Amino acid sequence: MTDWQELESKYYMQVVVRTPVTLVKGEGARVWDDKGKEYLDFVAGWAVNSLGHSHPVVAEAVAEQARTLVQTSNQYYTIPQVQLAELLVKNSCMDRVFICNSGLEANEGAVKLARRYGHIKLKGAYEVITTINSFHGRSLAMTAATGQDKFHTPYIPLPVGFMSSVKYNDIEAIKAATTDKTCAIMLEPVQGEGGVNVPDDDYLKKVREWCDSKGILLILDEIQTGIGRLGALWGYQLYGIEPDIMTLAKGLGSGIPIGALLAKESASVFAPGDHGSTFGGNPVTSAAACAVLEYVIKNDIHGNVKKVGQYLMEGLQKLKKKYSFITEVRGRGFLVAIEFDNDIAQDVLMACLEKGLLVNKLKPGAIRLIPPLIVGNKEIDLAIGVLDDVFSGFVK
Ligand SMILES: *Cc1c(COP(=O)(O)O)cnc(C)c1O
Numbered sequence: 001m002t003d004w005q006e007l008e009s010k011y012y013m014q015v016v017v018r019t020p021v022t023l024v025k026g027e028g029a030r031v032w033d034d035k036g037k038e039y040l041d042f043v044a045g046w047a048v049n050s051l052g053h054s055h056p057v058v059a060e061a062v063a064e065q066a067r068t069l070v071q072t073s074n075q076y077y078t079i080p081q082v083q084l085a086e087l088l089v090k091n092s093c094m095d096r097v098f099i100c101n102s103g104l105e106a107n108e109g110a111v112k113l114a115r116r117y118g119h120i121k122l123k124g125a126y127e128v129i130t131t132i133n134s135f136h137g138r139s140l141a142m143t144a145a146t147g148q149d150k151f152h153t154p155y156i157p158l159p160v161g162f163m164s165s166v167k168y169n170d171i172e173a174i175k176a177a178t179t180d181k182t183c184a185i186m187l188e189p190v191q192g193e194g195g196v197n198v199p200d201d202d203y204l205k206k207v208r209e210w211c212d213s214k215g216i217l218l219i220l221d222e223i224q225t226g227i228g229r230l231g232a233l234w235g236y237q238l239y240g241i242e243p244d245i246m247t248l249a250k251g252l253g254s255g256i257p258i259g260a261l262l263a264k265e266s267a268s269v270f271a272p273g274d275h276g277s278t279f280g281g282n283p284v285t286s287a288a289a290c291a292v293l294e295y296v297i298k299n300d301i302h303g304n305v306k307k308v309g310q311y312l313m314e315g316l317q318k319l320k321k322k323y324s325f326i327t328e329v330r331g332r333g334f335l336v337a338i339e340f341d342n343d344i345a346q347d348v349l350m351a352c353l354e355k356g357l358l359v360n361k362l363k364p365g366a367i368r369l370i371p372p373l374i375v376g377n378k379e380i381d382l383a384i385g386v387l388d389d390v391f392s393g394f395v396k
Helices: 004-011 056-068 079-090 103-121 140-145 149-155 171-177 203-214 235-239 283-298 301-322 345-354 377-392
Strands: 023-027 030-033 038-041 096-100 127-131 162-166 182-187 217-221 245-248 259-263 326-332 335-340 360-363 366-369
Touching: 038 377, 056 283, 079 096, 079 259, 079 283, 096 103, 096 283, 103 140, 103 182, 103 217, 103 245, 103 259, 140 149, 140 162, 162 171, 171 203, 182 203, 203 217, 203 235, 283 301, 301 326, 301 335, 301 377, 345 360, 345 366, 345 377
Parallel strands: 127 162, 127 182, 182 217, 217 245
Antiparallel strands: 023 030, 030 038, 096 259, 245 259, 326 335, 335 366, 360 366
């Protein structure tokens, strides 16, 4: 049998520490490796496979569109792109959409839009406030926007125009960082990669009020939290506010690479030529995202996340009571972290892998569970069972 992992180490840039398994097939919440072993997937392509793997509505939409029309450039009108934009607008508080290919692109677009807004309406204000432990993507600008030093250090000097060392869940820190150069504040409703950090219930409301009082924009990065992951279609709905700009990607295409930048009419200041993309909103990716969004809305998948997410949290709380080395379980919906009192996350991940459960290492001392949005109590029971089994091996 081909040793794909050895070939990878020879040919691929070594930018990520991979889990030693080669996946060849997926269906629903399950994946199989090249030796035929089955796994329950609580990583879901990093919170991407919202409808699980190879969902028939996604597969059909892609296949049919691929047979019909794949790419035209944005010089022309195409139907799936307009359908997706309408679907997003009719089911959110937003008025206009720009479709791109990934999360970082959506955020780049958001920051460009906020800068245009600053040029036009705020006397040239350009700076965007972001928070410590945020994650906004891997381009140079989004690296600068990301409030984690480990992403900055290798790439200094970084683009200017970001104030990224502001404490999360602290309105006073935002107030103190705001100057006449500030055009926007960019936040995740719940911080994902940076630790699954859930803010106080009134934090976003206070930020919204602050933005209104200063006339600056609120950008919500819902790349990880959008499309139902927190148990509501959009994260902002849980906090009783509306952003001026919102970005989406991960769950939008259930695995088909697509991102979206959405804005209220009042913030939608791009003019022809200001922004663009060769592939963005291509018929195939747009058709896939339409299929995903229609399915999520019609079947109340976010309602499933809310219900089953509570069940997951109850199961994890029981594990926390049982194992004293678990210091915290936290999160909302299907974005959940388990924190340990020492750096055992990699060992836990490997033990779970051995027993057929895929989990994500969030940091040396914490794992993250981000299952497909379609899993039910049965899959939760299976996952909790494996975790229980694994944790019992860590009792000293
Ligand atoms: C994953 C992620 C991004 C970056 O998305 P890419 O598609 O990897 O560029 C940005 N913001 C948040 C909150 C994310 O979770």
